[in-house]
Amino acid sequence: MNIVVCVKNVPFTREADLTVDATGRGICTDNLVYVTNEWDDYATETAVRIKEERGGTVTAVTLGCEEDEEVLRRCLAMGADAAVRVDPGDLEPDASATAALLAAAVRTLPHDLVLTGVQSDDFNHGVVGALLAERLELPHVAVVNGLQIEDDAALVTVELEGGQDEVARVPLPALLSIQTGINEPRYVSIMGIRRASRIEITVLPASGLGLTAADLEPALITEEIYVPPEAEGAAMLQGDATTVAAEILRLIGEKVGL
Amino acid sequence: MCPSASATEPFSPQSFIAQANAYTRALHNPLSRVRWFREGLFRSLSTVPEISPEQIWYCTTCRACLEVCPVYIGAHEPIKEVRRAEIEDGSRVSPAVMNALEMLYRFDNPWEPSKKKRKEWARTLTVPDLTEGVTAGLCYWVGCTTSYDTRAQSLARAFVRILTQAGVEFGTLGQKEVCCGDIARRLGEEGLFEEQVSKTLDLFATYGIVDLVTSSPHCFNVMKNEYPPHPGAPFRVRHYAQVLDELLVQGALRPHVSLDLTVTFHDPCYLGRYNHIYEAPRRVIRSLPGVKLVEMAHSGADSLCCGGGGGRMWQELEGEVKLSEVRIQEAAVTGAEVVVTACPYCLIMLEDAVKTANLDLYLKVMDLNELVVQALGIGEDET
Numbered sequence: 073m074n075i076v077v078c079v080k081n082v083p084f085t086r087e088a089d090l091t092v093d094a095t096g097r098g099i100c101t102d103n104l105v106y107v108t109n110e111w112d113d114y115a116t117e118t119a120v121r122i123k124e125e126r127g128g129t130v131t132a133v134t135l136g137c138e139e140d141e142e143v144l145r146r147c148l149a150m151g152a153d154a155a156v157r158v159d160p161g162d163l164e165p166d167a168s169a170t171a172a173l174l175a176a177a178v179r180t181l182p183h184d185l186v187l188t189g190v191q192s193d194d195f196n197h198g199v200v201g202a203l204l205a206e207r208l209e210l211p212h213v214a215v216v217n218g219l220q221i222e223d224d225a226a227l228v229t230v231e232l233e234g235g236q237d238e239v240a241r242v243p244l245p246a247l248l249s250i251q252t253g254i255n256e257p258r259y260v261s262i263m264g265i266r267r268a269s270r271i272e273i274t275v276l277p278a279s280g281l282g283l284t285a286a287d288l289e290p291a292l293i294t295e296e297i298y299v300p301p302e303a304e305g306a307a308m309l310q311g312d313a314t315t316v317a318a319e320i321l322r323l324i325g326e327k328v329g330l
Numbered sequence: 331m332c333p334s335a336s337a338t339e340p341f342s343p344q345s346f347i348a349q350a351n352a353y354t355r356a357l358h359n360p361l362s363r364v365r366w367f368r369e370g371l372f373r374s375l376s377t378v379p380e381i382s383p384e385q386i387w388y389c390t391t392c393r394a395c396l397e398v399c400p401v402y403i404g405a406h407e408p409i410k411e412v413r414r415a416e417i418e419d420g421s422r423v424s425p426a427v428m429n430a431l432e433m434l435y436r437f438d439n440p441w442e443p444s445k446k447k448r449k450e451w452a453r454t455l456t457v458p459d460l461t462e463g464v465t466a467g468l469c470y471w472v473g474c475t476t477s478y479d480t481r482a483q484s485l486a487r488a489f490v491r492i493l494t495q496a497g498v499e500f501g502t503l504g505q506k507e508v509c510c511g512d513i514a515r516r517l518g519e520e521g522l523f524e525e526q527v528s529k530t531l532d533l534f535a536t537y538g539i540v541d542l543v544t545s546s547p548h549c550f551n552v553m554k555n556e557y558p559p560h561p562g563a564p565f566r567v568r569h570y571a572q573v574l575d576e577l578l579v580q581g582a583l584r585p586h587v588s589l590d591l592t593v594t595f596h597d598p599c600y601l602g603r604y605n606h607i608y609e610a611p612r613r614v615i616r617s618l619p620g621v622k623l624v625e626m627a628h629s630g631a632d633s634l635c636c637g638g639g640g641g642r643m644w645q646e647l648e649g650e651v652k653l654s655e656v657r658i659q660e661a662a663v664t665g666a667e668v669v670v671t672a673c674p675y676c677l678i679m680l681e682d683a684v685k686t687a688n689l690d691l692y693l694k695v696m697d698l699n700e701l702v703v704q705a706l707g708i709g710e711d712e713t
Contacts, residue, residue: 084436087443105436105443150420258420259428262435262521 073128073221074182075119078174078204079112079147081140082194097294108143111189115250117257119187120151122221129153131181135160135173141273148268149260156181156274163278167195168291171203176281178208185226186247190215197292201249210247213240217251331628332395332405333635334388337651341388343395343405349381350408383422386412390642390653391516392599392635406640413518430644431519438508438529440644441478449505451476451483457490460501460537468493468500469539471553471567474509475643475674476545481681482674485545488699489570491708496582500543503533512552517641527557534565542567547600547607547673548639554605569601571672571698575610578617585705588620593701594666595623596657596680597633598673611672611698618705626660634660636683638675654683662689672698 083104091100108116119130132147134140135158144155158177165173178186186208191198198214205212218229218237226246230238242248278288307323309316335342361367389409396404416422417431430440437443451472458464470493476482493500511526530553533539542565544550550569577583595615601607608630615623628634637653658680661669669684671677680695703709 084443107432107436256425259417259423259431260420261417261519262525263418264420264521266521 073122073126073184075122075128075130075185075187076178076181076183077112077115077119077130077132077147077152077187078178078200079116079132079134079143079189080109080192080194081106081134081136081143082109082192083107085193092297092299096296096298098297106139106142108146109189109192109194111191111193111250111252112143113189113257114252114254115187115189116147116150116152117255118219118250119185120258121255122185122219123151123153126221128184129182131156133158133174133177133181135165135170135177144273145265145268146260148271149264150258154274155271156276158281159275159277161278163288165288166290166292167197167199168203169288171200171207172283172287173278173281174200174204175207176283177276178204180276184245185221186210186245188247188249190249190251198249201247205247208247210245211242212247212249213242214249215251216248217254219248219250219254331398331632331634333390333392333637333653333656334649337637337649337653337656339388339647339649340382341385343389346381346385346389346405347403347408350412353381381412383416386416387424387427387641387645388647388649389640390599390635390637391640393603394599394632394635397603397631409640410515410518413516414520415518417518417520424645426645427517427641430641431514431517431522434509434514434526435522438526439474439478440509440513441474445505448472448474448477448507451478451486452490453483453487455487455490457504458501459504460539461504461506464501466499466501467541468498469537469542470500470502471510471542471544471549472502472507473544473546473549473674474513475678477507479674479678481678482545482697485674485677485697485699488697488703489545492574492577492583492699492702492706495706495708496577498577498582503537503539506533508533510549510552512546512548513641513644515552515556516639517644531557540565543570543573544568545570545674547598547605548675551600551604569605569607569610569672571601571607571611571614574614574698574702578614583702583706585618585702587705587707589618589701589705590620591668592622592624592664592666593668593670593696594626594661594664595629596626596636596661596669596671596676597629598671598676599633599635599639601672602633603631611670614698614702615670618701621701621705624664624666626664628660636671636673636676636679638679643675643678652683652686654679655687658683658687658689658693658695662687662693666693668694668696668701670696670698670701 084107093100123130130152131154132144132152133156134143148155156177158173188201202212213228215230216228217231220227224244226242228240228242232238309319332343356371362371386409391406393404434440437445472486476486508529509526510530511523514522547569553567634657636657677697684690684693684695
C-alpha cells in the first residue's frame, strides 16, 4: 500500500508572545520556534504503522521553504521512505492554493491512501484535507480517530458529538484527515534525524506543477490581523464564600433587573 | 541498597543484571550461529524473566548498587544502553520523557517552552552577565532546573549573594546559557547529548570560559567526567559546595550569626557517589555557628537517592512508596530541624516529600546556600 502523508512545519505558539508584523496582515515569525504540526505527527505515525503491518511505501509531502524540510526529516526518521517539498517560491498560498499545490504534487506519486492532519496549529482552518480530496477526486473522511485497513477499503471511525462514534467503510484510494489521539506517535531521536538526513528530499518548484493562475487564486484574503482590544466589565470578587455568593446574587440581580 | 527496589517498585538491579547477563550470553554465544544450538540456547532463556521496557525507567542512576556489589557491577551503565535502544526505537517512550526531550531540543531546557525565561530566577538581583561585556574569572553555571523551577531558583539567588559577599569576581551566561546535556544522556538520548555538549563548548569558547562553578551536581558531573576532551582551552569545573568550602577556609566568608539549629545532610548522588565529595558540604555546615550536624541512617557512600535522578524528575512512575518520602522519613527520625542538601533535584524532591508526608511542621528542607546566607546574616531571600 502506497501512502502519501501531507505535513506542515508550524510555529510553536504556546507561551509565545505573538505580535502583528509590519504589513498588519501577518504575525512576526522571527523569534518563533517551529515544530511539526501536532495533527500531522499522528497522521505520519498512522501511515508508518500501516506500512509496517502491510508493506508498501510512505511518502511525506510538505509545502514550504528549505527550512521547512526539518518536518520532512522527522517523517523520514519516523519511517517514511521518501519526502517531497513543494517550493512555493514567491507565492503566499492560502488554504485553497495550498490544496491545489499539494494535489499537483500528490498526483505525481503513487497513492492508495492520502493522509493529512485535521487542521494545522497556525491558522486552524481545517480545510486543506477536504479541499485536497476534492482536487484529487478522492472520497474524504474528516476527524478520523480510528482506522483499520482492509484489502481495498478502509474501516474508518469518526468522532461525533456526545461521545458517539461513527464507523464507515471507505473504498480506497481515499483521503483521511487524522485526529490527534488516534495513536501515540513514536519518539524521533536526534540520531534518527541524522540518519534520515542522508535521504535526498525531492523539491518540486510550484512553477513547474502546471497550475494556472485560477488554480492558485486565493479563496481567502486577509484584510487585517489585530490583537483584540482589552474589554471592560470583568470584576474580581474578594472575600469568603458567603460574601462572594451574596455579591454574585446582587450583580445578577442588577443585570437582569430583579 | 537500591532506592527503587527498597520502595517496592518493579525494578531490581540484581535481577536486571542477571537477566541482561543471560540474554547477552545467549545472543553472543558463538554456538548461536549453529541452528541446533541456537534453538536450545533460546529455549533456555524462556526460564529467565524478560527485561521489560518499563523496568529500565525506574533506575535513578544513583549508583548505590555499585557501592554494595562485591564485584563492583552497577546497573546504571547497562541501563543507559537499554535506554539508548529504547529511544532509538521510539515507540515505547513515555509522553513525559518525550516532552522533556522535545522541550530540551527546541528550547534548550527540559522544563519550559521558553528560552527567555532562563534569566528570571534572578528577579531583582543584579547578576553580572558574561555575555554582555562583563569579564570575570569565574562562570557561574546556573543550570536548567535552578533557572526554571521556582523552589530551586532561591538556591541561585543565595549563591550569588554569597559570591558577592565574598568579593568573588564572577558572572553567568544569562539568557545564553543552555542545557549541558546531562538529562539527555541519562534518558538515553545520545544524539541530543552530543548536540548540547557542542553548544556548551561553543559558549565556553565564545566567552573564554575556563573556570566554572555549577548549582547542580549533575551539570558538574557531566562536565567533569563525561565531556569529551576539549579541543580549545581546557576548563575547570567545581560544584558550589567546593567553592563555599574554599571561601570559608580562605576566610573570605565569615559566618557570624548563630543559628541554633540541628541539621542533617542529604548527600546528592552525583556529588557523593559519583564524585566522592562527602566532606566539603559537611565542613561548610560545621563551620556555621550554632549548627549541629547529625547523620541519617544512610549517609555518605551509603546515602539514599531522593528519587529525582536518572530522568525520574520528568516521569510519572507507578510505585507504592515515593522514594523521596522514604528519605524524608529517615531525615525526620534524626531529630534534625532542617534537612540540608546541595542539588536542585534533591531540593525539589525533598521539599515535595516533606509536605506529602505531613512533616513540614517539624522539618524544613533547605539548600546549603540558603543556610550559609542565614549564617552570614545577609538577609532573607525575597519571596
